[in-house]
Amino acid sequence: xxxxxxxxPIRRVVIAGGGTAGWMVAAGLSKSLGKRLDIKLIESxxxxxxxxxxxxxxxxMNFHHLMEIDEREFMAETMATFKLGISFENWRNANENYVxxxxxxxxxxxxxxxxxxxxxxxxxxxAGDYGDYCLELKASLQNRFAxxxxxxxxxxxxxxxxxxxxxxxxxxxxxxxxxxxGKIAEVRKDLIGGDIRALRLDSGAELEGDLFIDxxxxxALLIGETMGVGYEDWSHWLFNDSAVAxxxxxxxxxxxxxxxxxxxxxxxxxxxxxxxxxxxxVYSTRYTDDDTALRTLQDNVEGEALTAPRVIRxxxxxxxxxxxxxxxxxxxxxxxxxxxxxxxxxxxxxGIIRLMQMFPTDxxxxxxxxxxNKQAETEIHHIRDFxxxxxxxxxxxxxxxxxxxxxxxxxxxxxxxxxxxxxxxRVFRIPNELFAENSWIQVMLGQGIMPRQxxxxxxxxxxxxxxxxxxxIATSIDRTVAQLPQHEQYVRRYCAGTGW
Numbered sequence: 001x002x003x004x005x006x007x008x009p010i011r012r013v014v015i016a017g018g019g020t021a022g023w024m025v026a027a028g029l030s031k032s033l034g035k036r037l038d039i040k041l042i043e044s045x046x047x048x049x050x051x052x053x054x055x056x057x058x059x060x061m062n063f064h065h066l067m068e069i070d071e072r073e074f075m076a077e078t079m080a081t082f083k084l085g086i087s088f089e090n091w092r093n094a095n096e097n098y099v100x101x102x103x104x105x106x107x108x109x110x111x112x113x114x115x116x117x118x119x120x121x122x123x124x125x126x127a128g129d130y131g132d133y134c135l136e137l138k139a140s141l142q143n144r145f146a147x148x149x150x151x152x153x154x155x156x157x158x159x160x161x162x163x164x165x166x167x168x169x170x171x172x173x174x175x176x177x178x179x180x181x182g183k184i185a186e187v188r189k190d191l192i193g194g195d196i197r198a199l200r201l202d203s204g205a206e207l208e209g210d211l212f213i214d215x216x217x218x219x220a221l222l223i224g225e226t227m228g229v230g231y232e233d234w235s236h237w238l239f240n241d242s243a244v245a246x247x248x249x250x251x252x253x254x255x256x257x258x259x260x261x262x263x264x265x266x267x268x269x270x271x272x273x274x275x276x277x278x279x280x281x282v283y284s285t286r287y288t289d290d291d292t293a294l295r296t297l298q299d300n301v302e303g304e305a306l307t308a309p310r311v312i313r314x315x316x317x318x319x320x321x322x323x324x325x326x327x328x329x330x331x332x333x334x335x336x337x338x339x340x341x342x343x344x345x346x347x348x349x350x351g352i353i354r355l356m357q358m359f360p361t362d363x364x365x366x367x368x369x370x371x372x373n374k375q376a377e378t379e380i381h382h383i384r385d386f387x388x389x390x391x392x393x394x395x396x397x398x399x400x401x402x403x404x405x406x407x408x409x410x411x412x413x414x415x416x417x418x419x420x421x422x423x424x425x426r427v428f429r430i431p432n433e434l435f436a437e438n439s440w441i442q443v444m445l446g447q448g449i450m451p452r453q454x455x456x457x458x459x460x461x462x463x464x465x466x467x468x469x470x471x472x473i474a475t476s477i478d479r480t481v482a483q484l485p486q487h488e489q490y491v492r493r494y495c496a497g498t499g500w
């Protein structure tokens with residue numbers, strides 16, 4: 001086992017790179033440990049950020065709660081709207097849609113999930129669509145939203161990523177973070193031990209540190225180029241390697257859903273904010289070219305373009321280590337999974353929370369490094385499998401892209417989950433994984449997997465009792481949804497940004 005050479009206390013933290021990742025790290029460290037640390041962030045106004053992580057998942061609220069960030073202030077500053085799930089259009093079949101919502105569906109029994117009772121109800125002609133028993137899903141389809149008592153509505157946000165970074169910069173600077181303008185010209189390492197000693201800027205200034213956080217994006221200047229950590233390429237499972245992003249004026253009301261629209265060689269996103277709409281197309285250059293992808297996007301956007309289209313290249317996968325020596329990679333520098341389930345910001349915040357839980361105050365321990373890397377690897381593997389599921393389980397055979405996705409050999413861990421659900425209707429959540437049972441069920445049903453059987457507990461209900469059980473859930477949800485205001489109306493009243 002490699003032994004860490006550094007044993008000195010950690011007092012000086014240098015964050016290389018800004019954007020969402022850099023400023024989230026700065027916010028987390030300064031809010032929790034700022035009184036003990038000297039935190040500097042290097043950022044250049046001349047270097048753009050990817051800045052398209054504008055759809056989030058509910059875990060971001062956990063980060064904001066830890067940071068004591070006021071929701072209304074955050075939403076107004078980032079021109080945010082609410083998000084109840086993702087609408088998948090043209091994924092199972094062309095012209096067929098389903099929603100992966102953030103809510104729970106129905107009521108479970110301790111022996112069996114709700115899907116077993118629904119499955120029996122479907123066989124007996126007593127059940128509606130699976131989504132009829134989920135509050136968040138029904139609310140999203142009717143474009144309704146409100147905060148409910150006892151956190152009765154699970155939600156996330158659509159937000160302006162550029163404004164979010166600026167919001168977090170102001171937050172971090174209040175807790176003592178110092179922003180240094182400049183480009184990194186050289187990374188200097190210790191001759192003995194190989195740890196990073198300092199970053200030299202193009203101005204000639206040199207920033208020494210005890211711990212360096214690599215938020216330099218896909219370039220991975222510290223963890224990859226300097227520390228020599230390799231990259232595991234997952235493009236044999238996740239074909240997409242490019243995206244084109246484009247912002248347009250808003251047309252119609254902002255809906256509480258991210259739209260993910262399947263195309264011939266990838267998919268298109270549509271994210272409604274208060275002041276504009278974020279658009280883009282994710283695609284594979286093995287199956288199409290940039291010009292065709294751009295035309296597909298431009299032919300399918302609404303509103304007038306506010307920005308020039310911007311091509312982004314990426315390679316799906318993960319660093320072999322996200323922490324090596326005194327360097328920790330967070331954000332795109334640590335790995336990347338395409339944005340189909342809006343997990344990029346989640347992985348940033350998980351890296352931050354993991355760092356704070358294992359912060360090497362008195363010196364870096366190799367045991368901490370190993371545990372950090374193990375947790376990071378396990379977490380991203382679970383998310384990777386969930387994303388592959390969307391492509392592999394599909395009826396689409398209209399293009400080579402979809403035919404190859406459907407015929408690929410998937411990871412054994414994913415194949416087990418698919419086989420288990422198809423044969424038995426069962427889903428078991430792995431401890432600490434992001435996506436819970438209901439997420440797997442919604443996507444597997446939505447993509448076309450129907451279980452061959454249900455748990456015998458459901459057979460203990462007669463038709464009348466089962467019909468009442470299912471009907472009472474659906475009726476309660478419909479009553480609640482009917483009382484909710486329209487989403488945009490609620491946002492305007494709750495957190496309208498300047499100029500809306």
